[in-house]
Amino acid sequence: MGTVRRKLFEAKQWLYRFIKYQWVRPKPWVDPTLAGKKVVVVGSAPVASRPVGLDGSYRLITINAAQQALERWGISKPDITVMMFNQIEGENTNAREVRRVLQAKRTGTLYLMLWRHALSRLEAGLKRFDYGYDELQIIDRYRRVALVRAVSGILNFELDASTKYSNGVIAAMLALHSGASCVILSGINPRSSGHAYNSENLVRMHGDTDFQMLKKLMSLRCPIYTADPEVAETTGLPLWRGEPSEQEGSFRRG
Numbered sequence: 001m002g003t004v005r006r007k008l009f010e011a012k013q014w015l016y017r018f019i020k021y022q023w024v025r026p027k028p029w030v031d032p033t034l035a036g037k038k039v040v041v042v043g044s045a046p047v048a049s050r051p052v053g054l055d056g057s058y059r060l061i062t063i064n065a066a067q068q069a070l071e072r073w074g075i076s077k078p079d080i081t082v083m084m085f086n087q088i089e090g091e092n093t094n095a096r097e098v099r100r101v102l103q104a105k106r107t108g109t110l111y112l113m114l115w116r117h118a119l120s121r122l123e124a125g126l127k128r129f130d131y132g133y134d135e136l137q138i139i140d141r142y143r144r145v146a147l148v149r150a151v152s153g154i155l156n157f158e159l160d161a162s163t164k165y166s167n168g169v170i171a172a173m174l175a176l177h178s179g180a181s182c183v184i185l186s187g188i189n190p191r192s193s194g195h196a197y198n199s200e201n202l203v204r205m206h207g208d209t210d211f212q213m214l215k216k217l218m219s220l221r222c223p224i225y226t227a228d229p230e231v232a233e234t235t236g237l238p239l240w241r242g243e244p245s246e247q248e249g250s251f252r253r254g
Helices: 003-024 067-072 095-103 120-126 141-152 166-175 206-221 229-237
Strands: 039-043 059-063 080-084 107-114 132-139 182-186 224-226
Touching: 003 132, 039 067, 039 120, 039 166, 059 067, 059 132, 067 095, 080 166, 080 206, 120 132, 141 206, 141 229, 166 182, 206 229, 224 229
Parallel strands: 039 059, 039 182, 059 080, 080 107, 107 132, 182 224
Antiparallel strands: none
16 A cells, blocks of 8 residues: 555544544543552563562552463462453464463453454353453443543554554553552563563564653653563663652542
8 A cells, every 4th residue: 555545544544533432422441449559560571570569459450461470479360451352363473372371360350452243252262261250341442542541631543553552551541540549560661572471572563652651651640660670771660669659649530
């Protein structure tokens, strides 16, 4: 597709999604169980450090197959898992690896991103790799867009891979919008490649957009931290030391 045709296609796609967004008027995605809690969002970057002070009072969110990191910390079941639709039936290397790692595992609430088929088909897909859950919810594109806008003020329809946010950054915004007292990232590194659960060294597609969003959240004085010293150094996120720092906490949800 030529440059002009591609730009025209993208403009039409953006306009369609904008009109639908205005028509649907979606409410931002929220999880009441996160209100007032210290929330750890665990991704699958090769290094995922256990946060200082982690105990049973924290809420744990894992992304795709990052549940494996919790097992190294002696925790078998996260409170929440955020998973992208293509992990259920996809045949690329990442999807196959996610299903392998999560075989016979279980989570609390499973949020499945952007699933467009029947609920019965999703339930059957999860059953094929014996992944259990206490509650299952499908989050559509427009609730995701509304969440990002509520937290950051940015209206992003994520038209292609270069403009999408990772589910780890989306989960951090979910926690912030839900009223978490603070959010600690572990195993979420916009500047890394590879995944902790395989040796394929797959490139992360959302590095630049994630980095820019983390900078935005810091500029809004959101109570967001990292448990990984390398990420603190490369992104500027404050390193979690067990308690929120005094300069954080002025963030107000939209």
